[in-house]
Amino acid sequence: MAWIVLLIAGLLETAWAAGLKSLSESFRLSLLFATAALMIASLAALYWSMRSLPLGVAYPIWTGIGSVGSVIVGITVFRQDIGVLGIAGVAFLIIGMFLISFETH
Template sequence: MNPWLVLTLAGVCEVVWALGLKYSDNFSRLWPSIGTIVIAFLSFVLLANAMKSLPVGTAYAVWTGIGALGTAIAAVYLFSEPVSAMRVTGILLIVIGIAALKMA
């Protein structure tokens, strides 16, 4: 499988487990906690698989970037987190950084 696709899936899993942390309520809710742990493990496995073919620094930076970007966007919709010019600028900078690493 294409390592960039695997890395993208790992990043999506990172978004899911990051949001799962909120739903697990400090791991006090059983099923959200189990789901969060399973998805986190899957995210790490996919990341490790992608790193077989991609440079470690690039793969890790893209993985965390996808996670940060996706989580920030999802949090606005799911948890009504505020949107400000500074937050949007930060998200755009993350996207630019991910694109630059992909092209490098």
């Protein structure tokens, strides 16, 4: 269950990062509050997952999910360009998260 909550926490991190980007393009008070709520929810889910998972596993995977998710949202929603090095970087993040996950076994 902690792994599912950690995945949700990472997806919420991606959502609030996208909210911040949207705010930087067009400030709206409602979006500010929604982004803040997503931040709080992401941290609450991370906290909950850390009750069962070690810090050295949960935190890097949370940030990794948020990082990979932010790149995907950047490309698909905000039309960000990505090159070969960017793709390689995302691949290394995914491999790193996979390897770190074995620390709990």
